[in-house]
Amino acid sequence: MLTDEEKTGVSTFVPDSYLMDFRGRITVSTISMYLLQTASEHAANHGFGYSDMTKQHTTWVLSRLAVEVNDYPGISGPISVYTWVDEINRLFTSRCFEWKDQTGKTLGFARSIWAAIDLQTRKPTTLDQTTISHYLCNRSCPIDKPGKIVPAEQHDAGMPYQLKYSDLDINGHFNSIKYIEHMLDLFDLKLFSEKEIRRFEIEYKAEGMYGMELMLHKHQVTEDKYALSICHEGKVLSRAAVTWQ
Amino acid sequence: MLTDEEKTGVSTFVPDSYLMDFRGRITVSTISMYLLQTASEHAANHGFGYSDMTKQHTTWVLSRLAVEVNDYPGISGPISVYTWVDEINRLFTSRCFEWKDQTGKTLGFARSIWAAIDLQTRKPTTLDQTTISHYLCNRSCPIDKPGKIVPAEQHDAGMPYQLKYSDLDINGHFNSIKYIEHMLDLFDLKLFSEKEIRRFEIEYKAEGMYGMELMLHKHQVTEDKYALSICHEGKVLSRAAVTWQ
Numbered sequence: 001m002l003t004d005e006e007k008t009g010v011s012t013f014v015p016d017s018y019l020m021d022f023r024g025r026i027t028v029s030t031i032s033m034y035l036l037q038t039a040s041e042h043a044a045n046h047g048f049g050y051s052d053m054t055k056q057h058t059t060w061v062l063s064r065l066a067v068e069v070n071d072y073p074g075i076s077g078p079i080s081v082y083t084w085v086d087e088i089n090r091l092f093t094s095r096c097f098e099w100k101d102q103t104g105k106t107l108g109f110a111r112s113i114w115a116a117i118d119l120q121t122r123k124p125t126t127l128d129q130t131t132i133s134h135y136l137c138n139r140s141c142p143i144d145k146p147g148k149i150v151p152a153e154q155h156d157a158g159m160p161y162q163l164k165y166s167d168l169d170i171n172g173h174f175n176s177i178k179y180i181e182h183m184l185d186l187f188d189l190k191l192f193s194e195k196e197i198r199r200f201e202i203e204y205k206a207e208g209m210y211g212m213e214l215m216l217h218k219h220q221v222t223e224d225k226y227a228l229s230i231c232h233e234g235k236v237l238s239r240a241a242v243t244w245q
Numbered sequence: 246m247l248t249d250e251e252k253t254g255v256s257t258f259v260p261d262s263y264l265m266d267f268r269g270r271i272t273v274s275t276i277s278m279y280l281l282q283t284a285s286e287h288a289a290n291h292g293f294g295y296s297d298m299t300k301q302h303t304t305w306v307l308s309r310l311a312v313e314v315n316d317y318p319g320i321s322g323p324i325s326v327y328t329w330v331d332e333i334n335r336l337f338t339s340r341c342f343e344w345k346d347q348t349g350k351t352l353g354f355a356r357s358i359w360a361a362i363d364l365q366t367r368k369p370t371t372l373d374q375t376t377i378s379h380y381l382c383n384r385s386c387p388i389d390k391p392g393k394i395v396p397a398e399q400h401d402a403g404m405p406y407q408l409k410y411s412d413l414d415i416n417g418h419f420n421s422i423k424y425i426e427h428m429l430d431l432f433d434l435k436l437f438s439e440k441e442i443r444r445f446e447i448e449y450k451a452e453g454m455y456g457m458e459l460m461l462h463k464h465q466v467t468e469d470k471y472a473l474s475i476c477h478e479g480k481v482l483s484r485a486a487v488t489w490q
Contacts, residue, residue, distance in 0.1 A: 016282045017295075021410065022417040022455075029411070037261045050262075164430035165266065165437060166274070172267040185409035189455045192410060210267075210434045 007137040008084045009042030017075055023192065025072040026079075028200045029180040032067060035097050035110055036176060038081040042095075048131050058116045058125050062176050063092065064146040066201040069108040077102040084137035090126050091115055096141035109143045122207070146201055149239040150219065150227035158215035158231070159186065163208055174208025179238050183228045186218040191244060195224070199243040206237045252382040253329045254287030262320055268437065270317040271324075273445045274425040277312060280342050280355055281421060283326040287340075293376050301373070302364045307421050308337065309358040309391040311446040315351065322347040329382035335371050336360055341386035354388045367452070391446055394484040395464065395472035403460035403476070404431065408453055419453025424483050428473040431463040436489060440469070444488040451482045 013034045021027050043049040043060070053059050073079065080100050087094035097110040118125045161182060169175035180202060208214065208230070214237070217229045221241075228240040258279045266272050288294040288305070298304050318324065325345050332339035342355040363370045406427060414420035425447060453459065453475070459482070462474045466486075473485040 016278075017285065017415050018278050018281055018420065018422055020415045022413040022415065024415045027411070033261075033263050036263055040262065165432065165434055166272070166426045166430050168267040168434075170262050170265040170267065170269050175263065177263055181411045185411050187410065189410055189413075 002134065004084070004137045004139050007135045008082050008139060009038060009045060010080055010082050011038040011041050012078045012080050013037075014078045015073070015075065020075065021192065022189070024074045026074075028067060028069070028184060028197055029177050031069065031099070031108065032065060032180055033177045034079065034081050034099070035065070035067070035083070035112070036062070038083045038097065039095055039112065042083050046131070046135055048128075053116065054119070056128070057119045059119055059171075060114050061117050062112060062204055063115050064113040064201070064203050065110065065176075066112075066143065066146045066199065067108065067110040068143040068199045069197060071105070071107045072196060073101055073107060079107065084139050085132060085135045086137060086139075086141065088127060088129050088132050088136065091124055093127060093132055096139070098141070109141050111141060111143060111145055113146060143199075146203065149201065149203055149241045150221050151236070151239065152217040152219035152227040152229040153215070153231050153236065155219035155227075156217040158217045161214045161216050163210055163212045163214060165210070167208070168210060172210070174237070176204065179204070179230060180240075182216060183230065183238075183240050186216055186228060187226075195244040197242055198245040200240065201242075202238060202240040204238050206232075206235060208232065208237050247379065249329070249382045249384050252380045253327050253384060254283060254290065255325055255327050256283040256286050257323045257325050258282075259323045260318070260320065265320065266437070267434070269319045271319075273312060273314070273429060273442055274422050276314065276344070276353065277310060277425055278422045279324065279326050279344070280310070280312070280328070280357070281307070283328045283342065284340055284357065287328045291376070291380055293373075298361065299364070303361045303370050304364055304416075305359050306362050307357060307449055308360050309446070309448050310355065310421075311357075311388065311391045311444065312353065312355040313388045313444045314353040314442060316353070317441060318346055318352060324352065329384050330377060330380045331382060331384075331386065333372060333374050333377050333381065336369055338372060338377060341384070343386070354386050356386060356388060356390060358391060388444075391448065394446065394448055394486045395466050396481070396484065397462040397464035397472040397474040398460070398476050398481065400464035400472075401462040403462045406459045406461050408455055408457045408459060410455070412453070413455060417455070419482070421449065424449070424453075424475060425485075427461060428475065428483075428485050431461055431473060432471075440489040442487055443490040445485065447483060447485040449483050451477075451480060453477065453482050
């Protein structure tokens with residue numbers, strides 16, 4: 001029987017100045033990239049990574065990601081990202097994250113929900129729970145689970161955007177990190193100067209392909225809360241909710 | 246007196262799957278990011294990095310970068326980037342690069358030209374040659390120096406693009422790497438499926454700022470050679486030349 005510490009994975013990143021935003025701080029999209037890389041490594045190390053899934057003609061797809069940031073570091077040494085699996089059921093598994101600076105100070109927490117899809121049909125398949133169940137962990141992740149997101153596309157006409165080469169991931173689909181980058185680009189620079197994103201939550205609903213004509217929507221829900229969405233011909237590819245502080 | 250080996254800097258990178266393109270290969274923009282990070286580290290380690298320049302109220306600006314790629318690795322272990330200074334004069338310094346896979350095989354070479362500008366006036370200033378001269382190195386860089394680039398904007402009407410939050414660097418200017426990303430996005434995906442970029446060469450002529458309405462131009466010079474440029478209100482911010490094979 002493994003301890004919670006043994007079940008937890010950790011990867012370390014040194015954010016370079018070329019990845020910092022105009023404030024000299026790490027961005028939500030870079031943090032999210034570190035989280036997904038840490039998840040990949042943890043799963044691969046324990047027999048349920050992408051290459052293990054491929055052998056069963058399936059792959060992981062990220063369904064939801066909720067990121068809460070306490071502090072955005074500047075250029076200040078390595079960041080350690082911890083990840084652990086906290087739930088699994090027939091179709092989904094939930095994975096949590098905590099990241100810390102080099103002094104051991106917690107910079108944020110995140111929750112993610114993953115499904116397995118068949119590589120040919122791209123439809124959800126049932127998860128093989130036996131391997132993953134060994135790694136279910138009780139470590140605390142003190143942030144809200146991903147919830148319902150206001151449909152921004154019902155309130156905003158949208159900005160057109162056509163999917164490009166640099167938007168594609170290794171499978172030729174819209175890269176999960178690039179969704180986040182394009183969504184955050186809908187905010188005015190002034191907001192980034194005056195406030196910080198405290199919580200960013202995204203739901204991935206459909207796959208984007210090269211050349212697709214997208215509409216990017218932003219809707220202000222309350223003073224500090226915004227809903228975002230990315231649609232293609234009226235179909236929602238992704239929705240997100242952002243809380244500023 | 247230092248040996249050429251002692252004068253050469255090396256940084257190591259592990260390209261993650263989230264940075265790979267749809268072919269599962271590293272991109273020209275990711276390679277370029279690694280080159281610039283390696284240059285920063287080498288300069289900082291020898292007393293002429295960004296923070297040393299700031300003390301003299303100056304900063305480095307990248308003027309030209311020419312990258313020649315023999316091989317684009319997939320996910321296959323760390324890449325080591327070597328860098329050395331090969332020339333310095335009153336206003337410019339030239340820095341070369343070679344990068345290798347973990348077996349020691351050379352994947353490509355690059356040349357870059359840097360100027361120092363005054364932090365307030367943003368005008369070129371003379372370089373302090375004494376420190377840098379100690380690191381002038383005779384290591385071979387068997388690729389052509391950056392040359393004259395065909396002005397694409399004189400042959401192509403252009404695609405509009407407005408500069409966004411994610412395009413900005415730590416100084417609030419258009420990020421050198423994002424110029425490359427936007428330029429390569431002008432090529433059709435089919436070209437990336439059929440050919441490889443053998444040489445990418447870029448000249449940075451003026452700084453881009455948030456919200457600027459840019460025009461992105463592409464002009465086919467010969468079957469495998471293209472000229473690209475980014476302009477703002479008729480002024481050229483950057484020009485590039487791409488050779489496919």
